[in-house]
Each structure stands twice: as structure tokens, then as C-alpha cells.
Amino acid sequence: MLKKERQAYIIQQINIHNKVLSADLCIQLDVSEDTIRRDLQELAEEGKLMKVHGGALAKSFHFTIETNQVYNLSAKQVIAQKALQLIKDGMLIAISGGTTMRELIKLLPPELNATFVTSNVPIALELLNHPSVEVIFLGNKLLKSAQMAVGAEVVSRFGQIKADLCLLGTNSIDTVDGITDLELEIIEVKKAMVDASKKVVSLAISEKLNTAQRLVVCGLDKVDILITELDPTDELLAPYAKKGIAVL
Template sequence: MLKEERQAYILHQVNLHNKVLSSHLSEQIQVSEDTIRRDLTELAKEGKILKVHGGALSNSFHQGITSSEVYAAEEKRTIAMKAVTLIQDGMFVLTTGGTTIIELARILPSELRATFITVSLPAAFEYANHPNIEVIVIGDRLAKDSKITVGGEAITKIMNIRADLCFLGVNAIDADAGLTDNDWEVVQVKKAMIATSRKVVALCISEKVDTTDRLKVCDVDDIDILITELHPKAKKLQPYSRKGVKIL
């Protein structure tokens, strides 16, 4: 694979999954981690990614980023518009982080009265702009890469909540492998949210459907609803429907 092809692949993976690990990219492309690190350094110098210890982040982790700058922005807005239809007045709603969750926060109807509980600082800032939303931020140690609070205290607080809805940002989903991610501490937070919520909704652009990552979050049948930008009857989504997941 030529350098230009390799870097284009890396950039796509960063934008798709928001965060990538050098070790994982090395395995996927079958080059040394030193080569990957050099590629990440070059891409970072060009302003295309954020290089961090062990890997890289999408530029979408910058605070103040607009919807038009987000990867697959139109698809994520479509998902957010579908997700909004599930929220009713008086609900307690748990959310993870991610650009689709932020898009959801931005389009909440002004008349909606609900309580949103989140571990994501960027999402909390968006909820705070809403005139009738109560915002609860789950505190603990801040994971600077993802701007999400993680750790034992955060998990304990989550487990004491009985949420009506949980909206999960999805890194990868596969009908057999389930939901997977690449950050151990974020996975533990997601597991706690799933365990304590009456209904779990996965928000996922279709490009992440039928993909897997290193760490398992849950089985597909642990979620109640899967929302993508595709039509619910799309062929790609039928394996998930057969697992008993409602498709929106």
C-alpha cells in the first residue's frame, strides 16, 4: 500500500470511529507501529487529526465544532431526527458521548421538558443551551481524549439511576459480535448505562454496521432499538431485526 493510500485509510478510520489505536491500525494495514506513528504525525501536522498517546482522535473532539465539520454530518442528523421522536416530556434520558449524540442535543424541540443525564462534557454544554431541559453531569475522572467522565464513581452513580431511555453512541456493531469499542473505561460506562436503563437505543451510521472493534460492550439483543440513516427495511439491517431489535 502506497503512503498516500495508507494515510487516506487512516484518516477514514479516524473520522469513522472518532478514535483509533496505533496498534490496531498496524494490524489492519500490516505495517509497523513506527510507520503508523509517522503517518499520524504527518496527518496531525496537516491539521487533519489530533495525535494522542497510542493513537489519534478525530478533529470532531474539538469543542465548538459545527455540524458541517463532522464526518457524515447529514447521516448523523437523520439519525438524530429519528431519535428525537422517542423522547417524551418528563423522561429521564441517559446519553454517552459522540458527534451523533451532540447532533441530537442540538435539535431537541424547545418545548421538550425532560432530564438529560450524561458523562459527556460537550453534550452537557449543548443540553445546557436548551430552555426546558434539566441537565445532570455524572462526575468523576475526565478522559481528556473523549471528554467523557469515567471511573468507579461515575459507574456507581449511573447504577443508581433508573433511566427511561439510554442513547448510546456506537463505535462498531455486528449482528454476531455485538457492540464493540476500543476504550476500556468507556466500555464500562456504557455497560452500566445499559444495565440501568429501561430502553436502550443505539445510534449508528450505516458505515459502522457490520464492523467490530477490540472490546465488547454488549450483545445485539441487549439493545432495544437501532437507529441508522437507512430505511428500516434496508437489507443490511435485517440480521439485526431477526435478533429482535427494533429498527428505526
């Protein structure tokens, strides 16, 4: 059995099954684990597969969303960076959808050990790319417009958890109505997320400040922290600070 033959076999198995275990291969090919490991390593260096603990995965298998251009990306990245400091090991974090959240997830330190709960599909996918965080998807009927699960089932399951932090992508926020949104079904879920969490963080680009939609998620009294791309001393944020919200 030649080395290249072995490697061709490994590639084939990966393509067929998306995954191989070192232990299986060394039986099938009748060589030592060391040899298999060296082969996998070599193939990984050539970019033909992804080496993981105990075996290897196909490279094309993990599929991610192509990010077209994100509106106001730099502002969102500033917000995401600020939000990072709130996230600590061991936390249970409820997280909503939106591109700001996606940026946040990309910035999570690789060794972070936290659990994220979401009902948003792209967010779940983004979280799955992180090496160590645990991801819980509360699912049910999916709403196409928001790419998230909605409905009584989701609400009731958020009711069963007690999160340390709620990261809320915010559509509109003002000092009168608090956080507001457009669709009833989304409101219901966001409400459930807020109620399930000890601390509520609203992430919003400054354009969304002092705007309101028809439906209320929660009043400002429930919001603990507000994060925008602005300097905390910006006068736009003063009304929120005065209401007792920590502004970052």
C-alpha cells in the same frame, strides 16, 4: 439620570458580573421596574445582552463549541431526526457522547421537559443551551480522548439511576459481538448506562454496522432499538431485525 446613562450602567454591570437582576437595577438606579425592563428590552434588541426572566445575562457568557465540519453530517442528522420520536416529556434519559448526539440535542423541541444524564463534557455543554431540559453530569476523572468522565465513581452513580432511555452513540456493532468499543474505561461507563436503562437505543451510521472492536459493551440482546440513516427495509439491517431489534 439620563436614559443612556442608565443603559451604560447596565452594560457595565453586565460586563463585570455577567448577570444583573431587574430588582437590583431598579434600586441602584432608582427607577421603576418598568423602566428597567424597557431598557433591558432595548439593549437586548441592540444585541448587547440577553434578556432572561428576572434580569439579563451577558451575551458572551454562554459559550459553545465551534463545530468544525462533522463527518457525514447529513447521515447523522437523519439519525437524529429519527431518534427524536423516542423522546417524551418527563423522561429520564442517559446519553453518551458523539457528534450524532450533538445533532440530536440541537433538534430537541424547545419546550421539551426531560432530564438528561451524561458523563460527556461537550454533550453536557450542548444540553445546557436547551431552554428547559434538566442536565445531570456524572463526573469524576475526565478522560481526555473521549472528553468524558470515567471510573468507578461514574459507574456506581449510573448504577443508582433508573433511566427510561439510553441513547448510545455506537462505535461498532455487529450481529456476533453486539456493541463493541475500543477503550476499557469507556466500556465500563457504557455498560453502566445500558444496565441503568429500561430501553437501549443504538445510534450508528451505516458504516459502523458489521464492524467490531476488541471490547464488548453489550450483546445485541440488550439493544431494543437500532437507528441508522438507512431505510428500515434496507437489507443491511435485516439481520438485526431478525434478532428482535426494532429498526428505525
